[in-house]
Amino acid sequence: MTHDSDTSSTGKPTRLLSLATLIVSFTCLIVAITVLLQLTLVDHFAIRHATVEAKLRLEQLSWQMRDSLDRTLEQTVRDVHLLTALPAVRRIDHPADARGIIDNLQRNFPNYAWIGIATPDGKVQAATGGLLEGRDVTARPWFHAGQRELIVEDYHPAILLGKLLPRMPDPWRFVDAAGPISDADGKLRGVLAIHLSWDWARSLAQGLLTPALRDFGAEIIVVRGDGVVLLGPADILEKRIATDSLALARQGKTGALMERWPDGRTYVTGYSLTGHSGDRTSLRWAVLVRQTEAVAMASAHAFERRALGVSLVLATVLAAAAAVLARRIVAPFKVLSHAIEHVAHAPDKAGPAAIPEVHGFHEAQVLSDALRGLIRSERNHQADLERMNARLEDAVAARTAELQQLLMRDVLTGLPNRRALMQALPEAMARAARLKRPCAVMFLDMDGFKTVNDTRGHEEGDELLRQFGTRILYSIRETDLVARLAGDEFVVILDLVNDRQEAEHKAQFLLSQLTRPFVLGSGGIQVGASIGLAIQHPHQVQDPTRLLARADQAMYQAKGSGKNRVALAFDEIEHAGAS
Numbered sequence: 001m002t003h004d005s006d007t008s009s010t011g012k013p014t015r016l017l018s019l020a021t022l023i024v025s026f027t028c029l030i031v032a033i034t035v036l037l038q039l040t041l042v043d044h045f046a047i048r049h050a051t052v053e054a055k056l057r058l059e060q061l062s063w064q065m066r067d068s069l070d071r072t073l074e075q076t077v078r079d080v081h082l083l084t085a086l087p088a089v090r091r092i093d094h095p096a097d098a099r100g101i102i103d104n105l106q107r108n109f110p111n112y113a114w115i116g117i118a119t120p121d122g123k124v125q126a127a128t129g130g131l132l133e134g135r136d137v138t139a140r141p142w143f144h145a146g147q148r149e150l151i152v153e154d155y156h157p158a159i160l161l162g163k164l165l166p167r168m169p170d171p172w173r174f175v176d177a178a179g180p181i182s183d184a185d186g187k188l189r190g191v192l193a194i195h196l197s198w199d200w201a202r203s204l205a206q207g208l209l210t211p212a213l214r215d216f217g218a219e220i221i222v223v224r225g226d227g228v229v230l231l232g233p234a235d236i237l238e239k240r241i242a243t244d245s246l247a248l249a250r251q252g253k254t255g256a257l258m259e260r261w262p263d264g265r266t267y268v269t270g271y272s273l274t275g276h277s278g279d280r281t282s283l284r285w286a287v288l289v290r291q292t293e294a295v296a297m298a299s300a301h302a303f304e305r306r307a308l309g310v311s312l313v314l315a316t317v318l319a320a321a322a323a324v325l326a327r328r329i330v331a332p333f334k335v336l337s338h339a340i341e342h343v344a345h346a347p348d349k350a351g352p353a354a355i356p357e358v359h360g361f362h363e364a365q366v367l368s369d370a371l372r373g374l375i376r377s378e379r380n381h382q383a384d385l386e387r388m389n390a391r392l393e394d395a396v397a398a399r400t401a402e403l404q405q406l407l408m409r410d411v412l413t414g415l416p417n418r419r420a421l422m423q424a425l426p427e428a429m430a431r432a433a434r435l436k437r438p439c440a441v442m443f444l445d446m447d448g449f450k451t452v453n454d455t456r457g458h459e460e461g462d463e464l465l466r467q468f469g470t471r472i473l474y475s476i477r478e479t480d481l482v483a484r485l486a487g488d489e490f491v492v493i494l495d496l497v498n499d500r501q502e503a504e505h506k507a508q509f510l511l512s513q514l515t516r517p518f519v520l521g522s523g524g525i526q527v528g529a530s531i532g533l534a535i536q537h538p539h540q541v542q543d544p545t546r547l548l549a550r551a552d553q554a555m556y557q558a559k560g561s562g563k564n565r566v567a568l569a570f571d572e573i574e575h576a577g578a579s
């Protein structure tokens with residue numbers, strides 16, 4: 001059983017069957033059911049049909065045999081009747097004439113094994129071939145019954161003639177027809193009898209059973225009224241049988257049935273009955289024609305096997321066709337599902353082209369178009385969102401700028417912030433230049449502030465920053481300006497100083513103020529500051545950024561030289577050296 005993929009696009013293992021496997025399995029199931037149904041129907045109808053055919057065939061054979069037996073017996077009785085009416089036969093005292101006639105008749109009908117005329121006292125007067133002439137036949141049943149009327153005596157072995165007639169492969173058996181010979185006055189002159197050789201019935205059966213029927217095991221069985229088999233297979237010949245078909249035939253019925261015979265095998269048996277009831281010139285024999293069920297049904301079973309073969313070939317072809325069809329149906333969906341998995345793995349990169357156009361069949365094409373449309377609208381939607389986002393960010397930035405404009409001061413210390421410093425510094429420089437006097441900038445950075453944050457907590461760090469700013473504010477003149485740049489960095493503008501020395505002095509004074517302890521919630525603390533000092537002389541170019549940078553550099557110099565000190569800007573030192 002195949003699975004289209006072991007994992008889905010979500011990465012979860014999947015145990016679902018692939019569509020192709022489902023289609024092929026379902027088709028195979030349908031084909032199997034159809035073949036089974038077909039075989040059941042074939043079995044039912046073929047066997048039924050074969051049974052009906054066999055019954056009909058065997059019943060017809062039984063009729064044919066019955067009619068042939070009846071016809072010959074009737075003919076024999078008619079011959080007896082004709083012979084007894086002949087004047088030459090009636091002249092019983094002149095047997096030569098009668099012998100000529102009966103010899104002639106026997107030549108034409110070899111099945112008449114013996115024809116003879118007996119005188120009323122039971123002496124054979126004339127007989128074919130002179131056999132039994134002069135012998136006493138008073139003990140023979142035909143002689144007694146034949147004196148009164150035309151009669152037929154049932155099958156019996158040859159008593160007197162058995163040794164006189166030529167030897168045959170089968171023992172001599174006769175059916176006798178006899179009748180009285182009377183003169184014009186109705187006086188009995190003798191009895192004429194014909195012994196019909198049983199070979200006649202054997203030949204009839206041989207003639208009726210075509211080679212094909214014989215090959216297929218059809219057998220004709222003639223049964224006397226007492227149940228003794230007169231004609232039939234050697235194992236039951238001259239033995240008594242009792243079968244359903246025999247019982248039905250005895251009731252005068254004709255037909256065919258399936259029955260078990262004494263040999264234990266099942267036969268299809270056709271049955272009928274010869275003669276007419278109450279007629280002394282006919283015999284009531286059951287004529288049974290049988291064929292084993294296996295042989296009778298052989299053609300049906302062969303047909304069944306052929307049908308099975310054809311069905312299996314058909315089923316194989318259909319299953320193969322289903323597999324090909326399933327592949328064709330599934331192919332476009334496979335392409336689509338792979339493309340969808342690809343899109344699922346990199347959704348940002350995928351455009352509508354990531355879903356290929358499939359042309360397998362209408363539904364797949366519709367699905368592919370719909371997916372492409374979905375991705376296209378998703379992309380548009382995303383682009384709209386990005387544009388909206390950008391506009392929102394711009395609006396937020398503008399609003400933030402506006403707000404920053406509104407806030408002139410550092411929130412923590414309440415001192416002017418960097419923006420305010422950068423506005424105030426050019427003004428101070430311009431004022432100093434106008435008055436042709438120097439001004440100065442101090443860049444302060446608290447020493448060891450990080451440790452305060454770490455040991456006393458951020459809140460006390462904030463408090464220290466506020467107190468630090470306030471102390472700067474109260475250590476400078478009112479005309480001077482202190483601003484907080486960021487963190488623990490502060491800048492002081494010394495508005496109008498007389499010279500560098502005054503500026504240095506003020507810086508040193510401020511440093512001394514800042515090294516005094518501060519009182520925080522958790523107790524007193526002492527910190528220092530590194531101060532960078534830069535002076536703007538009246539003749540120098542007014543560049544606030546550069547002035548601030550010079551002070552910043554000087555502050556780093558103070559840090560580098562051991563902290564908690566004032567350092568003069570490098571170029572100021574040179575300037576001082578020059579002056």
Ligand SMILES: Nc1nc2c(ncn2[C@@H]2O[C@H](COP(=O)(O)OP(=O)(O)OP(=O)(O)O)[C@@H](O)[C@H]2O)c(=O)[nH]1
Nearest residue numbers: 445446447448449450451453458461462486487488
């Ligand atoms: N409590 C508080 N701390 C701040 C604020 N702004 C910055 N800081 C902290 O201030 C410290 C400043 O860093 P530094 O100047 O490198 O630390 P320092 O211990 O003073 O080091 P040196 O200057 O070399 O002596 C950092 O730990 C910042 O997190 C603030 O507004 N409040």
